[in-house]
Amino acid sequence: MHSQSAGTLQPRANRNSREIETMLSGVSSLQFQLLGLAEMTYAKPVHIETGIAAYSIHAADGTPLAMVDDLATALALVGEHNMILLRVH
Secondary structure (H helix, E strand, O other): OOOOOOOOOOOHHHOOHHHHHHHHOOOOHHHHHHHOOOOEEEEEEEEOOOOOEEEEEEEOOOOEEEEEOOHHHHHHHHHHOOOEEEEOO
């Protein structure tokens, strides 16, 4: 069994979205954009014209990628493309 010291990052495959959110919680919007990680995305809740709730998925630089009905669909779509999804509150 391999033990890790405090502060050592786990391989990406072993991290969950909550761990990643915690690691990035102090990162400003500009710093997040400058990360330039192609696999990093975020989803934010939006209301489309009829008032229906949806999620807008964006690349780390803010480029819109997709709009989906719910968070589960956002997670599935991003996962199909080997990307990481962070939820923006």
